[in-house]
Amino acid sequence: DIQMAQSPSSLSASVGDRVTITCRASQSISNYLNWYQQKPGKAPKVLIYAASSLQSGVPSRFSGSGSGTDFTLTISSLQPEDFATYYCQQNYRTPWTFGQGTKVEIK
Amino acid sequence: QVTLKESGPALVKPTQTLTLTCTFSGFSLSTSDMRVSWIRQPPGKALEWLARIDWDGDKFYSTSLKTRLTISRDTSKNQVVLTMTNMDPVDTATYYCARTTYYYGSESYYYWFDPWGQGTLVTVSS
Numbered sequence: 001d002i003q004m005a006q007s008p009s010s011l012s013a014s015v016g017d018r019v020t021i022t023c024r025a026s027q028s029i030s031n032y033l034n035w036y037q038q039k040p041g042k043a044p045k046v047l048i049y050a051a052s053s054l055q056s057g058v059p060s061r062f063s064g065s066g067s068g069t070d071f072t073l074t075i076s077s078l079q080p081e082d083f084a085t086y087y088c089q090q091n092y093r094t095p096w097t098f099g100q101g102t103k104v105e106i107k
Numbered sequence: 108q109v110t111l112k113e114s115g116p117a118l119v120k121p122t123q124t125l126t127l128t129c130t131f132s133g134f135s136l137s138t139s140d141m142r143v144s145w146i147r148q149p150p151g152k153a154l155e156w157l158a159r160i161d162w163d164g165d166k167f168y169s170t171s172l173k174t175r176l177t178i179s180r181d182t183s184k185n186q187v188v189l190t191m192t193n194m195d196p197v198d199t200a201t202y203y204c205a206r207t208t209y210y211y212g213s214e215s216y217y218y219w220f221d222p223w224g225q226g227t228l229v230t231v232s233s
Contacts, residue, residue: 043223098154
């Protein structure tokens with residue numbers, strides 16, 4: 001199975017901050033990488049697919065980059081509604097796998 | 108509008124078999140390129156993909172759980188069913204179903220989960 005490792009596990013940031021979350025795959029997955037946002041008690045919501053494509057309706061402050069084994073999710077200016085947990089997920093090969101999550105908290 | 112909703116028991120005993128049903132609307136699993144997945148999340152922990160079933164009947168499973176899982180569909184009822192045998196307290200989790208959406212670009216298929224159901228919490232305890 002392909003292992004996905006996210007860093008950091010958690011971070012504290014202020015409204016307006018630029019935030020970057022990293023995801024690393026245990027082998028090359030090209031650009032078969034998705035990012036999800038999950039708020040407490042809610043189902044996850046897709047933000048980015050194919051490493052850098054913004055899902056319809058997602059604010060443009062979210063962006064994704066990377067290819068191969070290293071990927072990043074960037075929030076250009078953190079908003080109050082962005083405090084949540086973020087997960088990466090590879091769809092290069094089944095079984096599909098998720099990272100362990102990054103919790104973004106208010107500073 | 109695509110919606111999915113999970114249903115099943117909230118409490119199961121160790122060693123029992125869990126049966127969960129995902130009832131969806133807004134698409135048909137008999138239509139080409141439609142897929143539905145199950146994902147779970149133990150309390151306070153990460154997401155874990157469990158299984159997927161495709162419009163053509165193909166099935167895919169988590170490596171670690173494949174001996175315990177069976178996914179099936181009833182296209183006439185717009186339902187996907189997941190069974191998990193030999194339940195253990197470590198299987199306590201919120202279980203989600205989600206449509207597996209795709210994009211075809213650069214001669215490749217890209218898949219992601221959208222939308223998700225609301226999830227159903229299953230507790231395994233005697």
